[in-house]
Amino acid sequence: MSSASIDRPFLVFRKTRGNRFTLPVLLGCIEQEGLSGDFRILLCGSPEEMIQKRGMGQGVIAFSFMTPDLEQVRDEVEQLRKSLLGNFVYLAGGAHATGDPEGTLRLGFDFVFAGEGERTLPAFLRLFLSGRPLAENILRDGKEPSLSLSHPPHSLGHRLFAPLEITRGCLYHCAFCQTPRIFGHSLRHRCPENVSFYLKQAIPFGYRQSKFISPNAFSYGSRGGKSPHLEAMEELLATCSEAGMEGIHFGCFPSEVRPDWVNPEVLGLVKKYCRNRTVVLGAQSGSDSLLEKLGRGHTAGEALKAARWIHRAGFRPHVDFVFGFPGETLEDRKLSLGLIEEMIRELGAKIHAHTYMPLPMTPLFRDNPSVLDPATKEALLGWEKKRVLDGWWKEQEAIGWKIVEWRDQGVINCH
Numbered sequence: 001m002s003s004a005s006i007d008r009p010f011l012v013f014r015k016t017r018g019n020r021f022t023l024p025v026l027l028g029c030i031e032q033e034g035l036s037g038d039f040r041i042l043l044c045g046s047p048e049e050m051i052q053k054r055g056m057g058q059g060v061i062a063f064s065f066m067t068p069d070l071e072q073v074r075d076e077v078e079q080l081r082k083s084l085l086g087n088f089v090y091l092a093g094g095a096h097a098t099g100d101p102e103g104t105l106r107l108g109f110d111f112v113f114a115g116e117g118e119r120t121l122p123a124f125l126r127l128f129l130s131g132r133p134l135a136e137n138i139l140r141d142g143k144e145p146s147l148s149l150s151h152p153p154h155s156l157g158h159r160l161f162a163p164l165e166i167t168r169g170c171l172y173h174c175a176f177c178q179t180p181r182i183f184g185h186s187l188r189h190r191c192p193e194n195v196s197f198y199l200k201q202a203i204p205f206g207y208r209q210s211k212f213i214s215p216n217a218f219s220y221g222s223r224g225g226k227s228p229h230l231e232a233m234e235e236l237l238a239t240c241s242e243a244g245m246e247g248i249h250f251g252c253f254p255s256e257v258r259p260d261w262v263n264p265e266v267l268g269l270v271k272k273y274c275r276n277r278t279v280v281l282g283a284q285s286g287s288d289s290l291l292e293k294l295g296r297g298h299t300a301g302e303a304l305k306a307a308r309w310i311h312r313a314g315f316r317p318h319v320d321f322v323f324g325f326p327g328e329t330l331e332d333r334k335l336s337l338g339l340i341e342e343m344i345r346e347l348g349a350k351i352h353a354h355t356y357m358p359l360p361m362t363p364l365f366r367d368n369p370s371v372l373d374p375a376t377k378e379a380l381l382g383w384e385k386k387r388v389l390d391g392w393w394k395e396q397e398a399i400g401w402k403i404v405e406w407r408d409q410g411v412i413n414c415h
Protein backbone atom coordinates (compact mmCIF):
# COMPACT_ATOMS: atom_id res chain seq x y z
CA MET A 1 0.00 0.00 0.00
CA SER A 2 1.36 3.43 -0.91
CA SER A 3 1.88 6.04 1.77
CA ALA A 4 -0.74 8.22 -0.04
CA SER A 5 -3.30 5.45 0.46
CA ILE A 6 -2.37 5.06 4.14
CA ASP A 7 -2.72 8.80 4.69
CA ARG A 8 -6.18 9.06 3.24
CA PRO A 9 -8.80 9.64 5.92
CA PHE A 10 -11.48 7.07 6.56
CA LEU A 11 -15.10 7.62 5.65
CA VAL A 12 -17.04 4.97 7.56
CA PHE A 13 -20.78 4.51 7.10
CA ARG A 14 -22.85 2.61 9.65
CA LYS A 15 -24.88 0.29 7.44
CA THR A 16 -28.35 -0.71 8.70
CA ARG A 17 -31.52 -2.20 7.28
CA GLY A 18 -33.12 1.22 7.67
CA ASN A 19 -30.56 3.06 5.53
CA ARG A 20 -30.02 0.39 2.87
CA PHE A 21 -31.72 2.57 0.24
CA THR A 22 -29.90 5.76 1.35
CA LEU A 23 -26.26 4.64 1.32
CA PRO A 24 -26.14 3.75 -2.41
CA VAL A 25 -27.38 7.27 -3.19
CA LEU A 26 -24.90 9.03 -0.88
CA LEU A 27 -22.01 6.94 -2.15
CA GLY A 28 -23.13 7.60 -5.73
CA CYS A 29 -23.08 11.36 -5.05
CA ILE A 30 -19.62 11.12 -3.49
CA GLU A 31 -18.41 9.25 -6.60
CA GLN A 32 -20.02 11.79 -8.91
CA GLU A 33 -18.24 14.60 -7.06
CA GLY A 34 -14.92 12.81 -7.58
CA LEU A 35 -14.35 12.39 -3.85
CA SER A 36 -14.28 8.62 -3.48
CA GLY A 37 -10.53 8.43 -4.15
CA ASP A 38 -9.84 10.91 -1.35
CA PHE A 39 -11.15 8.61 1.38
CA ARG A 40 -10.83 5.03 2.45
CA ILE A 41 -14.54 4.23 2.41
CA LEU A 42 -15.92 1.47 4.63
CA LEU A 43 -19.46 0.24 5.18
CA CYS A 44 -19.84 -1.49 8.53
CA GLY A 45 -22.79 -3.46 9.87
CA SER A 46 -21.97 -2.95 13.56
CA PRO A 47 -19.84 -0.78 15.85
CA GLU A 48 -17.67 -3.85 16.53
CA GLU A 49 -16.92 -4.11 12.82
CA MET A 50 -16.08 -0.40 12.77
CA ILE A 51 -13.69 -0.83 15.70
CA GLN A 52 -12.14 -3.96 14.23
CA LYS A 53 -11.61 -2.42 10.78
CA ARG A 54 -10.79 1.01 12.04
CA GLY A 55 -9.25 0.76 15.47
CA MET A 56 -7.26 3.92 14.91
CA GLY A 57 -6.77 6.59 12.31
CA GLN A 58 -8.61 9.72 11.35
CA GLY A 59 -11.68 10.55 9.34
CA VAL A 60 -15.43 10.64 9.39
CA ILE A 61 -18.03 8.29 10.89
CA ALA A 62 -21.48 8.71 9.34
CA PHE A 63 -24.88 7.55 10.60
CA SER A 64 -28.21 7.92 8.80
CA PHE A 65 -31.19 6.83 10.87
CA MET A 66 -34.83 7.19 11.84
CA THR A 67 -36.37 8.05 15.20
CA PRO A 68 -37.03 4.44 16.33
CA ASP A 69 -33.27 3.78 16.17
CA LEU A 70 -32.37 6.69 18.44
CA GLU A 71 -31.36 4.73 21.53
CA GLN A 72 -29.23 2.24 19.62
CA VAL A 73 -27.50 5.03 17.71
CA ARG A 74 -26.76 6.97 20.91
CA ASP A 75 -25.23 3.83 22.50
CA GLU A 76 -23.16 3.06 19.45
CA VAL A 77 -21.75 6.58 19.19
CA GLU A 78 -20.81 6.42 22.86
CA GLN A 79 -19.15 3.03 22.35
CA LEU A 80 -17.25 4.25 19.28
CA ARG A 81 -16.07 7.43 20.96
CA LYS A 82 -14.59 5.30 23.75
CA SER A 83 -13.07 2.63 21.52
CA LEU A 84 -11.91 4.26 18.29
CA LEU A 85 -8.47 5.72 18.70
CA GLY A 86 -7.45 8.64 16.57
CA ASN A 87 -9.28 11.64 15.31
CA PHE A 88 -12.79 11.06 14.00
CA VAL A 89 -15.73 13.37 13.50
CA TYR A 90 -19.24 12.00 13.85
CA LEU A 91 -21.98 12.91 11.36
CA ALA A 92 -25.71 12.27 11.49
CA GLY A 93 -28.29 12.56 8.74
CA GLY A 94 -31.63 11.09 7.80
CA ALA A 95 -35.21 11.59 8.92
CA HIS A 96 -34.54 11.88 12.65
CA ALA A 97 -31.66 14.34 12.23
CA THR A 98 -33.87 16.44 9.98
CA GLY A 99 -36.78 16.35 12.43
CA ASP A 100 -34.70 17.26 15.47
CA PRO A 101 -31.20 18.53 14.57
CA GLU A 102 -30.40 20.02 18.00
CA GLY A 103 -31.47 16.86 19.84
CA THR A 104 -29.40 14.80 17.40
CA LEU A 105 -26.29 16.84 18.20
CA ARG A 106 -26.87 16.00 21.86
CA LEU A 107 -26.75 12.26 21.02
CA GLY A 108 -23.00 12.71 20.58
CA PHE A 109 -22.62 13.94 17.00
CA ASP A 110 -20.30 16.71 15.82
CA PHE A 111 -22.31 17.65 12.74
CA VAL A 112 -25.91 17.09 11.76
CA PHE A 113 -27.28 17.22 8.23
CA ALA A 114 -30.85 18.49 8.26
CA GLY A 115 -32.75 17.80 5.05
CA GLU A 116 -31.50 16.37 1.80
CA GLY A 117 -27.86 15.29 1.93
CA GLU A 118 -26.97 14.76 -1.72
CA ARG A 119 -25.28 18.16 -1.99
CA THR A 120 -24.42 18.92 1.63
CA LEU A 121 -22.49 15.72 2.33
CA PRO A 122 -20.01 16.09 -0.59
CA ALA A 123 -19.66 19.82 0.25
CA PHE A 124 -18.85 18.91 3.86
CA LEU A 125 -16.32 16.28 2.78
CA ARG A 126 -14.50 18.82 0.61
CA LEU A 127 -14.25 21.20 3.55
CA PHE A 128 -13.10 18.36 5.78
CA LEU A 129 -10.29 17.55 3.34
CA SER A 130 -9.28 21.20 3.14
CA GLY A 131 -8.95 21.32 6.92
CA ARG A 132 -11.00 24.52 7.10
CA PRO A 133 -13.20 24.78 10.17
CA LEU A 134 -16.97 24.91 9.82
CA ALA A 135 -18.85 27.73 11.46
CA GLU A 136 -22.05 25.72 11.95
CA ASN A 137 -22.64 22.23 13.17
CA ILE A 138 -26.16 21.95 11.77
CA LEU A 139 -25.84 21.83 8.00
CA ARG A 140 -28.71 22.54 5.63
CA ASP A 141 -28.81 22.75 1.88
CA GLY A 142 -29.57 26.46 1.48
CA LYS A 143 -30.12 26.24 -2.27
CA GLU A 144 -33.51 25.75 -3.89
CA PRO A 145 -33.86 22.09 -4.85
CA SER A 146 -33.81 21.56 -8.60
CA LEU A 147 -37.19 20.93 -10.22
CA SER A 148 -36.36 17.34 -11.09
CA LEU A 149 -34.36 14.55 -9.46
CA SER A 150 -31.08 13.90 -11.20
CA HIS A 151 -28.63 12.73 -8.52
CA PRO A 152 -27.14 9.23 -8.91
CA PRO A 153 -29.43 6.57 -7.42
CA HIS A 154 -26.64 4.04 -6.87
CA SER A 155 -22.94 3.52 -6.38
CA LEU A 156 -21.10 1.74 -9.16
CA GLY A 157 -17.84 1.81 -7.20
CA HIS A 158 -19.35 -0.14 -4.33
CA ARG A 159 -21.75 -2.18 -6.52
CA LEU A 160 -24.60 -0.87 -4.38
CA PHE A 161 -28.00 -0.56 -5.99
CA ALA A 162 -31.33 0.41 -4.54
CA PRO A 163 -34.85 0.91 -5.84
CA LEU A 164 -34.88 4.00 -8.00
CA GLU A 165 -36.31 7.13 -6.42
CA ILE A 166 -38.65 8.60 -9.02
CA THR A 167 -40.57 11.18 -6.98
CA ARG A 168 -39.76 13.34 -3.99
CA GLY A 169 -42.21 15.54 -2.07
CA CYS A 170 -45.89 15.12 -1.36
CA LEU A 171 -48.91 17.29 -2.12
CA TYR A 172 -50.66 16.23 1.09
CA HIS A 173 -50.41 17.20 4.75
CA CYS A 174 -51.16 14.01 6.74
CA ALA A 175 -50.59 15.08 10.33
CA PHE A 176 -48.55 11.97 11.29
CA CYS A 177 -46.14 11.95 8.34
CA GLN A 178 -42.64 13.40 8.01
CA THR A 179 -42.39 13.15 4.21
CA PRO A 180 -43.77 16.57 3.19
CA ARG A 181 -42.02 18.19 6.17
CA ILE A 182 -38.66 16.85 4.96
CA PHE A 183 -39.11 17.11 1.20
CA GLY A 184 -41.75 19.82 0.77
CA HIS A 185 -45.07 19.90 -0.98
CA SER A 186 -44.02 20.30 -4.58
CA LEU A 187 -43.41 17.12 -6.53
CA ARG A 188 -39.99 16.57 -8.05
CA HIS A 189 -39.69 13.66 -10.45
CA ARG A 190 -36.81 11.84 -12.11
CA CYS A 191 -37.32 12.20 -15.87
CA PRO A 192 -37.43 9.08 -18.09
CA GLU A 193 -34.10 9.99 -19.78
CA ASN A 194 -32.39 10.09 -16.40
CA VAL A 195 -34.06 6.82 -15.38
CA SER A 196 -32.89 5.20 -18.61
CA PHE A 197 -29.32 6.47 -18.14
CA TYR A 198 -29.00 5.00 -14.66
CA LEU A 199 -30.80 1.74 -15.43
CA LYS A 200 -28.43 1.14 -18.33
CA GLN A 201 -25.52 1.73 -15.94
CA ALA A 202 -26.93 -0.80 -13.47
CA ILE A 203 -27.94 -3.62 -15.83
CA PRO A 204 -24.37 -4.89 -16.48
CA PHE A 205 -24.10 -5.41 -12.70
CA GLY A 206 -27.14 -7.69 -12.69
CA TYR A 207 -29.72 -5.11 -11.59
CA ARG A 208 -32.76 -6.15 -13.61
CA GLN A 209 -35.73 -5.94 -11.28
CA SER A 210 -36.72 -2.33 -11.20
CA LYS A 211 -38.57 -1.12 -8.17
CA PHE A 212 -39.23 2.48 -7.33
CA ILE A 213 -39.28 4.83 -4.37
CA SER A 214 -42.15 7.30 -4.29
CA PRO A 215 -44.58 8.46 -1.60
CA ASN A 216 -47.40 7.95 -4.13
CA ALA A 217 -46.26 6.07 -7.24
CA PHE A 218 -49.33 7.09 -9.24
CA SER A 219 -48.37 10.76 -8.83
CA TYR A 220 -45.40 10.29 -11.18
CA GLY A 221 -45.20 13.18 -13.64
CA SER A 222 -47.83 15.27 -11.89
CA ARG A 223 -46.89 18.84 -11.06
CA GLY A 224 -49.78 19.51 -8.73
CA GLY A 225 -52.90 18.13 -10.40
CA LYS A 226 -54.51 15.52 -8.18
CA SER A 227 -54.96 12.69 -10.67
CA PRO A 228 -52.50 10.42 -12.49
CA HIS A 229 -50.55 11.78 -15.44
CA LEU A 230 -51.01 8.71 -17.62
CA GLU A 231 -48.73 9.85 -20.47
CA ALA A 232 -45.82 10.53 -18.09
CA MET A 233 -46.31 7.19 -16.36
CA GLU A 234 -46.46 5.30 -19.63
CA GLU A 235 -43.31 7.04 -20.85
CA LEU A 236 -41.52 6.05 -17.65
CA LEU A 237 -42.63 2.42 -17.78
CA ALA A 238 -41.92 2.10 -21.51
CA THR A 239 -38.46 3.60 -20.90
CA CYS A 240 -37.71 1.01 -18.21
CA SER A 241 -38.80 -1.75 -20.53
CA GLU A 242 -36.72 -0.40 -23.45
CA ALA A 243 -33.71 0.00 -21.15
CA GLY A 244 -33.78 -3.79 -20.67
CA MET A 245 -35.52 -4.21 -17.32
CA GLU A 246 -36.95 -7.68 -17.01
CA GLY A 247 -39.16 -7.20 -14.01
CA ILE A 248 -40.75 -3.81 -13.49
CA HIS A 249 -42.64 -3.41 -10.21
CA PHE A 250 -44.74 -0.27 -9.88
CA GLY A 251 -47.17 0.82 -7.16
CA CYS A 252 -45.80 -1.67 -4.65
CA PHE A 253 -43.07 -1.78 -1.99
CA PRO A 254 -41.09 0.40 -1.42
CA SER A 255 -43.76 2.71 -2.90
CA GLU A 256 -47.44 2.85 -2.22
CA VAL A 257 -50.40 4.58 -3.83
CA ARG A 258 -53.09 6.84 -2.45
CA PRO A 259 -56.71 5.66 -2.83
CA ASP A 260 -57.82 8.84 -4.61
CA TRP A 261 -55.18 8.30 -7.33
CA VAL A 262 -56.31 4.78 -8.24
CA ASN A 263 -58.48 4.25 -11.31
CA PRO A 264 -58.89 1.50 -13.92
CA GLU A 265 -56.76 3.37 -16.51
CA VAL A 266 -53.71 3.73 -14.28
CA LEU A 267 -54.01 0.09 -13.21
CA GLY A 268 -54.23 -0.88 -16.88
CA LEU A 269 -50.83 0.71 -17.44
CA VAL A 270 -49.31 -1.20 -14.53
CA LYS A 271 -50.82 -4.41 -15.93
CA LYS A 272 -49.37 -3.70 -19.37
CA TYR A 273 -45.76 -3.07 -18.29
CA CYS A 274 -45.21 -4.55 -14.85
CA ARG A 275 -44.72 -7.85 -13.08
CA ASN A 276 -46.03 -7.05 -9.60
CA ARG A 277 -48.93 -9.08 -8.31
CA THR A 278 -49.83 -6.68 -5.51
CA VAL A 279 -50.54 -2.97 -5.34
CA VAL A 280 -49.84 -1.30 -1.99
CA LEU A 281 -52.66 1.03 -1.00
CA GLY A 282 -52.56 3.54 1.87
CA ALA A 283 -56.00 3.39 3.51
CA GLN A 284 -54.77 4.14 7.09
CA SER A 285 -58.21 4.12 8.74
CA GLY A 286 -61.82 3.08 8.16
CA SER A 287 -63.15 6.12 10.01
CA ASP A 288 -64.00 9.16 7.90
CA SER A 289 -63.96 11.51 10.89
CA LEU A 290 -60.48 10.31 11.89
CA LEU A 291 -59.24 10.51 8.30
CA GLU A 292 -60.46 14.08 8.22
CA LYS A 293 -58.72 14.96 11.50
CA LEU A 294 -55.51 13.44 10.12
CA GLY A 295 -55.81 15.57 6.98
CA ARG A 296 -55.64 12.53 4.72
CA GLY A 297 -57.80 14.07 2.01
CA HIS A 298 -59.72 10.89 1.17
CA THR A 299 -62.49 8.80 2.71
CA ALA A 300 -62.78 5.17 3.75
CA GLY A 301 -65.24 4.65 0.89
CA GLU A 302 -62.59 5.83 -1.60
CA ALA A 303 -60.11 3.35 -0.11
CA LEU A 304 -62.61 0.50 -0.57
CA LYS A 305 -63.39 1.60 -4.13
CA ALA A 306 -59.65 1.73 -4.94
CA ALA A 307 -59.12 -1.75 -3.43
CA ARG A 308 -61.98 -3.08 -5.57
CA TRP A 309 -60.45 -1.60 -8.71
CA ILE A 310 -57.07 -3.08 -7.79
CA HIS A 311 -58.71 -6.49 -7.32
CA ARG A 312 -60.67 -6.23 -10.58
CA ALA A 313 -57.49 -5.32 -12.47
CA GLY A 314 -55.98 -8.64 -11.34
CA PHE A 315 -53.77 -7.45 -8.44
CA ARG A 316 -53.94 -8.32 -4.79
CA PRO A 317 -54.56 -5.19 -2.71
CA HIS A 318 -51.97 -4.91 0.08
CA VAL A 319 -53.54 -2.28 2.28
CA ASP A 320 -51.88 -0.12 4.94
CA PHE A 321 -53.78 0.58 8.14
CA VAL A 322 -52.51 2.41 11.22
CA PHE A 323 -53.91 1.88 14.72
CA GLY A 324 -53.36 3.98 17.81
CA PHE A 325 -53.57 7.47 16.33
CA PRO A 326 -53.93 10.21 18.98
CA GLY A 327 -57.61 10.63 19.77
CA GLU A 328 -58.61 7.42 17.95
CA THR A 329 -61.81 6.10 19.57
CA LEU A 330 -63.10 2.55 19.90
CA GLU A 331 -65.71 3.49 17.30
CA ASP A 332 -62.95 4.59 14.87
CA ARG A 333 -61.19 1.25 15.43
CA LYS A 334 -64.36 -0.75 14.85
CA LEU A 335 -64.75 1.04 11.51
CA SER A 336 -61.15 0.16 10.59
CA LEU A 337 -61.60 -3.48 11.61
CA GLY A 338 -64.87 -3.62 9.64
CA LEU A 339 -63.21 -2.24 6.53
CA ILE A 340 -60.33 -4.69 6.88
CA GLU A 341 -62.76 -7.58 7.28
CA GLU A 342 -64.60 -6.52 4.12
CA MET A 343 -61.39 -6.14 2.10
CA ILE A 344 -60.12 -9.56 3.18
CA ARG A 345 -63.42 -11.36 2.62
CA GLU A 346 -64.50 -9.71 -0.61
CA LEU A 347 -61.16 -8.97 -2.27
CA GLY A 348 -58.66 -11.40 -0.78
CA ALA A 349 -56.69 -8.35 0.39
CA LYS A 350 -53.59 -8.57 2.54
CA ILE A 351 -53.35 -6.00 5.30
CA HIS A 352 -50.17 -4.23 6.37
CA ALA A 353 -50.80 -3.14 9.95
CA HIS A 354 -48.92 -0.37 11.74
CA THR A 355 -49.14 1.16 15.17
CA TYR A 356 -48.87 4.92 15.25
CA MET A 357 -45.46 6.30 16.35
CA PRO A 358 -45.06 10.03 17.03
CA LEU A 359 -42.34 11.51 14.83
CA PRO A 360 -40.54 14.83 15.30
CA MET A 361 -41.53 17.71 13.04
CA THR A 362 -45.05 16.35 12.48
CA PRO A 363 -48.10 18.23 13.78
CA LEU A 364 -49.10 15.22 15.94
CA PHE A 365 -45.73 14.87 17.66
CA ARG A 366 -46.86 16.45 20.93
CA ASP A 367 -49.87 14.11 21.21
CA ASN A 368 -49.64 10.67 22.73
CA PRO A 369 -50.72 7.55 20.84
CA SER A 370 -54.03 6.04 21.94
CA VAL A 371 -53.71 2.72 23.77
CA LEU A 372 -54.60 -0.33 21.67
CA ASP A 373 -57.56 -2.19 23.21
CA PRO A 374 -57.53 -5.99 23.66
CA ALA A 375 -60.30 -6.62 21.09
CA THR A 376 -58.35 -4.78 18.35
CA LYS A 377 -55.16 -6.66 19.18
CA GLU A 378 -57.04 -9.96 19.14
CA ALA A 379 -58.51 -9.19 15.72
CA LEU A 380 -55.09 -8.26 14.31
CA LEU A 381 -53.47 -11.37 15.78
CA GLY A 382 -56.26 -13.55 14.34
CA TRP A 383 -55.67 -12.21 10.82
CA GLU A 384 -51.93 -12.52 11.34
CA LYS A 385 -52.36 -16.23 12.14
CA LYS A 386 -54.37 -16.67 8.96
CA ARG A 387 -51.53 -14.95 7.09
CA VAL A 388 -53.73 -12.21 5.72
CA LEU A 389 -52.07 -9.50 7.79
CA ASP A 390 -48.43 -8.55 8.20
CA GLY A 391 -46.44 -5.61 9.51
CA TRP A 392 -44.48 -4.57 12.59
CA TRP A 393 -47.46 -3.25 14.56
CA LYS A 394 -46.50 -5.04 17.81
CA GLU A 395 -42.94 -3.73 17.77
CA GLN A 396 -44.15 -0.26 16.74
CA GLU A 397 -46.53 -0.13 19.69
CA ALA A 398 -43.60 -0.46 22.10
CA ILE A 399 -41.39 1.93 20.12
CA GLY A 400 -44.16 4.53 19.93
CA TRP A 401 -44.31 4.70 23.75
CA LYS A 402 -40.50 4.80 23.93
CA ILE A 403 -40.56 7.85 21.66
CA VAL A 404 -43.11 9.48 24.00
CA GLU A 405 -40.67 8.89 26.86
CA TRP A 406 -37.76 10.39 24.93
CA ARG A 407 -39.92 13.37 23.96
CA ASP A 408 -41.07 13.93 27.56
CA GLN A 409 -37.49 13.63 28.85
CA GLY A 410 -36.34 16.22 26.30
CA VAL A 411 -34.13 13.72 24.43
CA ILE A 412 -36.15 14.72 21.37
CA ASN A 413 -37.21 18.35 20.96
CA CYS A 414 -40.72 19.45 20.04
CA HIS A 415 -40.47 22.01 17.25
Ligand code: SF4
Nearest residue numbers: 170172174177179215
Ligand atom coordinates in the same frame (compact mmCIF):
# COMPACT_ATOMS: atom_id res chain seq x y z
S1 SF4 B 1 -48.83 9.73 4.37
FE1 SF4 B 1 -48.42 9.67 2.17
S2 SF4 B 1 -49.92 11.09 1.30
FE2 SF4 B 1 -49.81 11.56 3.48
S3 SF4 B 1 -48.29 13.21 3.65
FE3 SF4 B 1 -47.23 11.25 3.94
S4 SF4 B 1 -46.44 10.71 1.96
FE4 SF4 B 1 -48.01 12.25 1.66
